[in-house]
Structures are given as structure tokens and as C-alpha cells.
Amino acid sequence: MNDAGLRERKKAATRAALSEAAMRLAEEHGVEHVTAEAIADAAGVSPRTFHNYFANKEEAILAATWDFVRDVVAALRARPAGESALEALRHIADDLTATSGASVERIAARMRLMETSPALSSRNDVLREEVGRMVVDAVAERSGTDPDRDLYPRLLVASLHAALNAAMDVWRAGKTGRDLTDLLTEAFDQLDAGLREPPR
Structure with missing residues (x-):
């Protein structure tokens, strides 16, 4: 696999991890109690990385x-x-x-x-x-x-x-x-x- 393909797979994996973490936290605590920072932490990335993928x-x-x-x-x-x-x-x-x-x-x-x-x-x-x-x-x-x-x-x-x-x-x-x-x-x-x- 070339470098571009590998980067795209990593980006897709990060996006999926953030989405899954967001869903899990929302189910556990309620949507109103979830923050972007908590989602990023649960997915093992920085809040800045979260905002590279999602607006909110x-x-x-x-x-x-x-x-x-x-x-x-x-x-x-x-x-x-x-x-x-x-x-x-x-x-x-x-x-x-x-x-x-x-x-x-x-x-x-x-x-x-x-x-x-x-x-x-x-x-x-x-x-x-x-x-x-x-x-x-x-x-x-x-x-x-x-x-x-x-x-x-x-x-x-x-x-x-x-x-x-x-x-x-x-x-x-x-x-x-x-x-x-x-x-x-x-x-x-x-x-x-x-x-x-x-x-x-």
C-alpha cells in the first residue's frame, strides 16, 4: 500500500474511533453531558484532532x-x-x-x-x-x-x-x-x- 493509501486508512480509523467514542459516551452519560474534549480523550487523540474531523x-x-x-x-x-x-x-x-x-x-x-x-x-x-x-x-x-x-x-x-x-x-x-x-x-x-x- 502506498503512503497516500495508508494515510487515508489512518484518517478513516481515527474518524471511526471518534464517532464510536462519542456514541458510547452519549449512551452512558446523555448527549448534553458529553464534550468534545471527553470524546477526544476517550479516543486517545487531542481536542484539536477532534475538530479536524467534526464541527461538534x-x-x-x-x-x-x-x-x-x-x-x-x-x-x-x-x-x-x-x-x-x-x-x-x-x-x-x-x-x-x-x-x-x-x-x-x-x-x-x-x-x-x-x-x-x-x-x-x-x-x-x-x-x-x-x-x-x-x-x-x-x-x-x-x-x-x-x-x-x-x-x-x-x-x-x-x-x-x-x-x-x-x-x-x-x-x-x-x-x-x-x-x-x-x-x-x-x-x-x-x-x-x-x-x-x-x-x-
Whole structure:
């Protein structure tokens, strides 16, 4: 591996360590009691290093969730061209829940934290707008639609977001005995039954 590749891996590892430390401290002490200095100390770096990666603690806590979404966008662009956007996203969701169950559960944990922290929820709204446009653009590319003229890419992404939230809510309630993967499969089934990609 060349020096540039090694540096990028080290940067990614530091970012992940800071995000994990932020999440752990927020769960243990509450978001309002966590500081950037405490996160940096828990990750074994300086506060200056923390601020090289994140603007604030909320961004650090949420980083893994939105990195996860960026990974979904990259995976969507890499799927076979013949698949519809919904079909491609379904394959990605299946792969992610099969290999990254812990990541999905951490997203659920962050959702719980947002219910107790207006600052975290507010920062999540900003990130959702920024990253959400990436997902809409990727769906538009795959479906041959224009995200600023056609409803389909925004409607699919909004519907998928609502379906995933519904699956998460039912899973978190814990009254069905079903695991999250099963609920996500049903969510995609219901979307697939009614939201067809428009003709090109």
C-alpha cells in the first residue's frame, strides 16, 4: 500500500474511533453531558484532532449513520444497470442487514438518543438534507429521471425513509417477536407492491 493509501486508512480509523467514542459516551452519560474534549480523550487523540474531523459532538455522534447512508449511495451506483432503483436498494438492504446488523442497531440507538436531545435532532435534520440529496440524485440516475422535474426519485426516497422508520419503530416496540431483517423485508415488499418505476 502506498503512503497516500495508508494515510487515508489512518484518517478513516481515527474518524471511526471518534464517532464510536462519542456514541458510547452519549449512551452512558446523555448527549448534553458529553464534550468534545471527553470524546477526544476517550479516543486517545487531542481536542484539536477532534475538530479536524467534526464541527461538534452532535456531528460525531451521527457520523456513522450518515457514513452508512453514503455507503448505500456508493453501492446503489455500483449495482447492475438493469435493476430498478427499488430493486437495487432492496439488494443493498439485504446485504447490509446480513453483514452489518450491528450497524443497523447502532442507527436505532442514535434514533433513541435523538428523542432526548433537540440539538442532536436538529443536526440530524441538516445532515439528512445534505445526504438525502445524494440518495435522490443516485435514484434519479438509475431511473432516468430528473430530481428537479420528476416526482419519482424524491417520492421513492421519501417512501423508503418512511418504510424504514416504520420497520424500526415496530422492531423497537418489541411486541412482534420479529427481527429487524424480517420487518425490513416486509417494508420493501409493501413498497414494491405499489411504487413502480415510471417508463423511460
